[in-house]
Amino acid sequence: MRKLLINCTDNTDLAADFHTENMNIQECVGCNRCWLQTPGICSIHDDYKRILQAILDSDEIWIAADTAFDFPDYKAKRVIDRLLPLGLMYLKVKDGEMRHVSRYKHPFSLGLMIHGKVNRELTERWLERTCLNFDAKSLGIRYMEEAGC
Amino acid sequence: MLVISAAVRPKQKSNSAKIAKAFVSGFNKPASIMYLSERSSWNKIIKDYQKADQIVFVVPLYVESVPALMLEFLEQLPVHDKPAQMAFILQGGFPEACQSRCTEALVKTLPSHFGCSYGGSFIHGDMFGLAFMDGKAVQSLTKPFFQAGRLFARTGNFHDPAFRKWESPERLNSAQILMMQLISPIQRLFYRILSKKLGRTRPIDDKPLLSEN
Numbered sequence: 222m223r224k225l226l227i228n229c230t231d232n233t234d235l236a237a238d239f240h241t242e243n244m245n246i247q248e249c250v251g252c253n254r255c256w257l258q259t260p261g262i263c264s265i266h267d268d269y270k271r272i273l274q275a276i277l278d279s280d281e282i283w284i285a286a287d288t289a290f291d292f293p294d295y296k297a298k299r300v301i302d303r304l305l306p307l308g309l310m311y312l313k314v315k316d317g318e319m320r321h322v323s324r325y326k327h328p329f330s331l332g333l334m335i336h337g338k339v340n341r342e343l344t345e346r347w348l349e350r351t352c353l354n355f356d357a358k359s360l361g362i363r364y365m366e367e368a369g370c
Numbered sequence: 371m372l373v374i375s376a377a378v379r380p381k382q383k384s385n386s387a388k389i390a391k392a393f394v395s396g397f398n399k400p401a402s403i404m405y406l407s408e409r410s411s412w413n414k415i416i417k418d419y420q421k422a423d424q425i426v427f428v429v430p431l432y433v434e435s436v437p438a439l440m441l442e443f444l445e446q447l448p449v450h451d452k453p454a455q456m457a458f459i460l461q462g463g464f465p466e467a468c469q470s471r472c473t474e475a476l477v478k479t480l481p482s483h484f485g486c487s488y489g490g491s492f493i494h495g496d497m498f499g500l501a502f503m504d505g506k507a508v509q510s511l512t513k514p515f516f517q518a519g520r521l522f523a524r525t526g527n528f529h530d531p532a533f534r535k536w537e538s539p540e541r542l543n544s545a546q547i548l549m550m551q552l553i554s555p556i557q558r559l560f561y562r563i564l565s566k567k568l569g570r571t572r573p574i575d576d577k578p579l580l581s582e583n
């Protein structure tokens with residue numbers, strides 16, 4: 222089991238594989254180039270490529286997130302928005318809904334470590350649906366405070 | 371009314387920008403459109419937000435929710451000075467409204483953080499093709515937003531059930547699902563042709579990061 226922890230919080234004491242505070246991670250611009258023009262490769266050439274590679278090399282991925290509006294904040298959302306190269310332009314129907322087909326046959330699990338407070342029901346629902354898009358399994362959310370982080 | 375396009379794409383290439391334009395055109399009363407993709411204008415957007423009593427966000431679907439850019443902007447947005455309303459137009463590439471319900475659940479909670487009331491959401495998908503269209507084709511595809519703008523001018527919010535007839539269907543029915551499955555090979559061929567036209571040099575289902583292992 223290869224675990225990966227991506228720390229998107231301001232808490233620099235958390236031992237993580239990546240701490241995005243010290244990295245250049247820009248937001249997904251929705252250009253669709255990773256689907257249509259440069260398949261699997263994001264058009265933004267920043268430090269995110271290292272994260273995407275590490276995700277493909279891991280089975281259990283945790284993203285540590287600060288919060289705003291009772292939801293993971295923009296820094297964590299930015300990391301998730303950039304997962305798009307893991308999908309293909311191709312569509313399929315899964316459980317009666319349209320989905321993109323995964324680019325890699327790489328089953329992984331994804332969880333959120335929350336630094337702050339979130340609307341638990343909404344955040345877990347969002348994580349579940351996010352996982353559906355990448356054929357991933359949701360590990361749910363954990364509060365860092367409760368986990369002693 | 372202030373309409374804020376929450377798209378990250380520059381406005382010339384943005385579906386949300388086209389949708390905002392159609393909505394304002396149907397609204398046909400004084401309204402301005404501003405774009406979060408233009409970060410240098412965020413201070414101006416915040417000033418105009420304080421002057422507006424109706425704020426409508428046009429939100430593209432980004433991994434089951436609003437784009438990170440919108441969350442970042444909202445962190446800088448102060449509580450509104452006076453009673454105002456926030457409403458949301460949720461759009462995306464998938465054809466079903468159910469794909470935007472999770473986004474809707476989040477945006478419903480946002481206005482109260484700014485002392486605003488919630489003016490409802492209008493959900494319309496199947497917008498992927500809009501990026502590749504111009505002229506009359508844009509007008510045709512954005513017609514539901516034009517109609518929604520016209521109705522919004524009368525109702526002042528999206529709560530009225532009359533908006534639902536312009537929204538996408540909640541889910542595909544079994545005949546539509548069967549059709550999607552039948553046309554899937556044609557759709558894939560279309561994407562391959564489209565991507566080749568756009569300058570693709572490798573297979574569309576390439577696995578470039580796997581080969582680096």
